[in-house]
Amino acid sequence: MIKVFNRWSALALTAFCLPLLAAGALAQMPPRLQNAPPPQLQDTQGTATLYLSAVFSGETKPIGEGLVWRVYADAPDGEDFKIMVKSQDASPSVTLPKGDYRIHAAYGFASATRRVSLTRDTVERLTIAAGGLRIRGAIGTNPIPPEKMTFSVFVPVGNNDEGRLVVEKARSGSVVRLPEGTYHVVSSYGDSNALMRADLKVENGKLTDATLNHRAATVTLKLVRAAGGEAFAGTAFSVLTPGGDVIREEIGAFPSFVLAEGEYVVIARHEGQVYTREFTVESGQDRDIEVVAR
Structure with missing residues (x-):
C-alpha cells in the first residue's frame, strides 16, 4: 500500500508541477512574443477616416x-x-489618429477652411465661392x-484699378481660379507696349471666357546701306515715342518685336554713327522698318 500511495503521490505532484513549469517558462519569454497579436489583425480603435468634398456656393454637385x-x-x-495630409484628389478619404484638425x-486663389474634431468616421463638405x-x-x-501673350489680374482698391496684384503673367488660354468678384485684367502681347485692359466679373461656379482684341503689329528693324540691302550686324536700336519716351532697345542685325499701334522714332547706332527714322505701326500690319545709313 505504501508503494502504491507513493506512486499516486508522484503522479499528483507531477500534475501539479507541470502548470507551474509552463507558467515559469512563459514568464521568461520576451514580452514581444508574449503580447504580439496575430499578423493579420490591426488595432484601428485609435483612428478614424475623414471623407472630404467641396461644392460651389449654392450648388450641390461636388467640384x-x-x-x-x-x-x-x-x-x-x-x-x-x-501638415498631416496633402491631396489633389477631388474627393479624398484620409485615415488619421483621432483628434482635432484644420x-x-x-x-486656385479661392479657399475654404474648417476645424473638425475627429472622433469617428466623418464626412465633411466645404463650400467655396x-x-x-x-x-x-x-x-x-x-x-x-x-x-506670345500673358495676362495679369488685379483686385481694384478704391479708385485704383490695379490696387492689388492677384495673378501675374498667366499664359493666354489658361484657366485661373478666383474668388467670385470683379477684377481688372491687363493683357500683354509681346514684351513691349502692346497692352489691353478690361474689367471682368467672375461668377460663382462659372467660367468667364474673354477675348481681348489688341491693336498692334510685329516690326523688324534693319540698318541698311540702301533700301532692300543687307542689314548691318551689331547695330544698337532704340525705339521712342514722338515725345521721347524709350519703348524698346535692342542690339542686332534685325531685331523683331511687337509694338502697339501708333507713331514712333527709331535711332540706329553703328560704328560711331547715328541714324534716325520715323515710322508708323498699324494694327495687324507686320512689316520691316529699314533705316538707311546716309
Whole structure:
C-alpha cells in the first residue's frame, strides 16, 4: 500500500508541477512574443477616416477638379500647424489618429477652411465661392498664339484699378481660379507696349471666357546701306515715342518685336554713327522698318 500511495503521490505532484513549469517558462519569454497579436489583425480603435468634398456656393454637385486639400493637426495658439495630409484628389478619404484638425481646401486663389474634431468616421463638405477666368487675345479676327501673350489680374482698391496684384503673367488660354468678384485684367502681347485692359466679373461656379482684341503689329528693324540691302550686324536700336519716351532697345542685325499701334522714332547706332527714322505701326500690319545709313 505504501508503494502504491507513493506512486499516486508522484503522479499528483507531477500534475501539479507541470502548470507551474509552463507558467515559469512563459514568464521568461520576451514580452514581444508574449503580447504580439496575430499578423493579420490591426488595432484601428485609435483612428478614424475623414471623407472630404467641396461644392460651389449654392450648388450641390461636388467640384470635380482643381482642388488641393491640406489637413493640419490642430495646434495651440502661437504654434505652427503641422501638415498631416496633402491631396489633389477631388474627393479624398484620409485615415488619421483621432483628434482635432484644420481642413483647408484651395481652388486656385479661392479657399475654404474648417476645424473638425475627429472622433469617428466623418464626412465633411466645404463650400467655396469661386469661378474661373480664361483670357485669350486676337488681332482683328486672327487669334494671338498663346505663347506670345500673358495676362495679369488685379483686385481694384478704391479708385485704383490695379490696387492689388492677384495673378501675374498667366499664359493666354489658361484657366485661373478666383474668388467670385470683379477684377481688372491687363493683357500683354509681346514684351513691349502692346497692352489691353478690361474689367471682368467672375461668377460663382462659372467660367468667364474673354477675348481681348489688341491693336498692334510685329516690326523688324534693319540698318541698311540702301533700301532692300543687307542689314548691318551689331547695330544698337532704340525705339521712342514722338515725345521721347524709350519703348524698346535692342542690339542686332534685325531685331523683331511687337509694338502697339501708333507713331514712333527709331535711332540706329553703328560704328560711331547715328541714324534716325520715323515710322508708323498699324494694327495687324507686320512689316520691316529699314533705316538707311546716309
